Amino acid sequence: MDIDAIVDNERFRQQISFLIEVDKIKNVIRKTRNFDNKKFENDAEHAWHLCMFAIILSEYANEKLDIVKILKMVLIHDLVEIDTGDTLVYDVNTVEKGRKENECAERLFGSLPDDQYIELMRIWEEFEARITPESKFAHAIDRLEPVMQNYVDDGFTWKQHSITADKVYNVNRKIQDGSRYLWEFAKRIIDESVASGNLLKE
Amino acid sequence: MDIDAIVDNERFRQQISFLIEVDKIKNVIRKTRNFDNKKFENDAEHAWHLCMFAIILSEYANEKLDIVKILKMVLIHDLVEIDTGDTLVYDVNTVEKGRKENECAERLFGSLPDDQYIELMRIWEEFEARITPESKFAHAIDRLEPVMQNYVDDGFTWKQHSITADKVYNVNRKIQDGSRYLWEFAKRIIDESVASGNLLKE
Numbered sequence: 001m002d003i004d005a006i007v008d009n010e011r012f013r014q015q016i017s018f019l020i021e022v023d024k025i026k027n028v029i030r031k032t033r034n035f036d037n038k039k040f041e042n043d044a045e046h047a048w049h050l051c052m053f054a055i056i057l058s059e060y061a062n063e064k065l066d067i068v069k070i071l072k073m074v075l076i077h078d079l080v081e082i083d084t085g086d087t088l089v090y091d092v093n094t095v096e097k098g099r100k101e102n103e104c105a106e107r108l109f110g111s112l113p114d115d116q117y118i119e120l121m122r123i124w125e126e127f128e129a130r131i132t133p134e135s136k137f138a139h140a141i142d143r144l145e146p147v148m149q150n151y152v153d154d155g156f157t158w159k160q161h162s163i164t165a166d167k168v169y170n171v172n173r174k175i176q177d178g179s180r181y182l183w184e185f186a187k188r189i190i191d192e193s194v195a196s197g198n199l200l201k202e
Numbered sequence: 203m204d205i206d207a208i209v210d211n212e213r214f215r216q217q218i219s220f221l222i223e224v225d226k227i228k229n230v231i232r233k234t235r236n237f238d239n240k241k242f243e244n245d246a247e248h249a250w251h252l253c254m255f256a257i258i259l260s261e262y263a264n265e266k267l268d269i270v271k272i273l274k275m276v277l278i279h280d281l282v283e284i285d286t287g288d289t290l291v292y293d294v295n296t297v298e299k300g301r302k303e304n305e306c307a308e309r310l311f312g313s314l315p316d317d318q319y320i321e322l323m324r325i326w327e328e329f330e331a332r333i334t335p336e337s338k339f340a341h342a343i344d345r346l347e348p349v350m351q352n353y354v355d356d357g358f359t360w361k362q363h364s365i366t367a368d369k370v371y372n373v374n375r376k377i378q379d380g381s382r383y384l385w386e387f388a389k390r391i392i393d394e395s396v397a398s399g400n401l402l403k404e
Contacts, residue, residue, distance in 0.1 A: 001353050001398065006390045015258050020354065022254060023237035026247050035225035045228050048250040051277050052224060056217050056318065068270045075253050116258065151203050152222065188208045196203065 011113045018112050024082045031088050031157050032149040043078040043086065046145070050074040053141040060181040061140075063133035070134040073127045076120055077138060080104040089146070089171055090163050130177070140178025144186055147172055151189045155198030164200045165190060213315045220314050226284045233290050233359050234351040245280045245288065248347070252276040255343040262383040263342075265335035272336040275329045278322055279340060282306040291348070291373055292365050332379070342380030346388055349374055353391045357400030366402045367392060 003020065007013040028043040041049075054070050078086075083104035084097055109120045127135045147168070150157050158168065168190050176183035193199035205222065209215040230245040243251075256272050280288075285306035286299055311322045329337045349370070352359050360370065370392050378385035395401035 001356060001394070001400065003350060003354060003391075006394050007387070012262075012387075016350075019251075019254055019258055020237045020350070023251070024239075026236050026241070026243075027239050034228050035222045037226075037229050039228070041228075042247070044247040044250040045244070048227075048246040048253075048277065049221075049225070051250075051253070051273070052221055055274060055277070056221055056314070060214075068273070071253070071270070071273050072257060075250065075257070112258070148205060148218075148222070152205060154203060185209070185214075189205075192203070192208050198203065 014111060014113055015116070018108070021108065021111065022079055022082070025079055028078065028081045028086050030086050030146075031161070032146040033153050033156055035149060035152050038153070041149070043081055047075050047078060049145060050077075050138070050141050053145060054137070057141065057179075057182065058137070060179045061133060061137045062177075062179055063136075065134055065137055069123065070138055072120075073123050073134055073138045074141075076124055077127050077142065079108055080124070082108065088157075088161060089143075090161065090167050130174075133178075137178035140175040140182055143172045143175050144182055147186050147189055151193055151198075155193055158193070158199050162200070164202050165194050166202060168199060216313060216315055217318070220310070223310065223313065224281055224284070227281055230280065230283045230288050232288050232348075233363075234348040235355050235358060237351060237354050240355070243351070245283055249277050249280060251347060252279075252340070252343050255347060256339070259343065259381075259384065260339070262381045263335060263339045264379075264381055265338075267336055267339055271325065272340055274322075275325050275336055275340050276343070278326055279329050279344070281310055282326070284310065290359075290363060291345075292363065292369050332376075335380075339380035342377040342384055345374045345377050346384055349388050349391055353395055353400075357395055360395070360401050364402070366404050367396050368404060370401060 003016060004013055007016055025043045030041045030043065030046055032041055033039060034041050051071055051074050054074055058065050058067065080101040084100045087097065105121060105124055109117045112120065126132055127138055130136055130139055172186055173183065175186050190199065194201050205218060206215055209218055227245045232243045232245065232248055234243055235241060236243050253273055253276050256276055260267050260269065282303040286302045289299065307323060307326055311319045314322065328334055329340055332338055332341055374388055375385065377388050392401065396403050
């Protein structure tokens, strides 16, 4: 049944359509597996988990955080993957992918009433720009979660894609921009994974 | 690999253990199916989606909402189902289930440092008590999402469990405590579902 047909108010129709459209994020499958059930995580589960990381670990941020902003940021940060899909973080992000993500952000957020379009577009652009404390911390936990997942999963994704420790270091060192404390933790995970043979040294 | 072994700080160890433990919510499968891919929704996807409902639809709440509080509430509201599982909302909730949920809340939140235990336990208890504006609105969207899912899914769960319109009305009328506007919308969905034959009148 088409839900649009029973909504008479245009603003409300746009909002309800958006809420149904973003359901597609549950189809976007990531490269890492859940801690417990070892299924590949999808982007909705990932966004939920990052919110929990933000709530529990915000005290380790380098700078004080606006919790509403970081929660909204984390909730919507991967919505653009509805059109582009998930990419392995160790692959090079092309200009083409950036262009498609921008198009998807315009398509999705642009389907909302103007005030909500402006708010969510700004938050997404802020996330991408990695300048504010919230965006730096959001990127930090966005990187920390898969590193932890790989550690618990005996290096599953690293092994599958023949990722070496220097790559893991280089891609994840930006964690320190959001949290020096969490980067120390991530480094211990990486070193321990090399020591145990779950991550190739080179 | 066990992550506890490489964490030396007790507070941080409790927090990391909690973040890994709550991953189990991704195993809790609900009775309704996602809008798009028609898989049964899990509790992590559900919590993520309710956050999006809260962000986009908060203007329809009967009372002004504290957005941080409702987001935190929605993010953790079903964590207790890690131990109890999901129950069909049209089944009677037993005293036994309430007792088990309380035990699970104590187990999960109690594994956190004291300040975080107190904060999350209070938010979960506030959700359960349905007295504050945030808890009433959280329950409203918690009910609206599956009603919308069933509408789009041609009454799937209602048909599967032989649920009749009077039951759907009775269980979901509490939506109006959080939002009269959203309850009007839910009623149109229910009426339309009866008219189209996707929901048994009695």
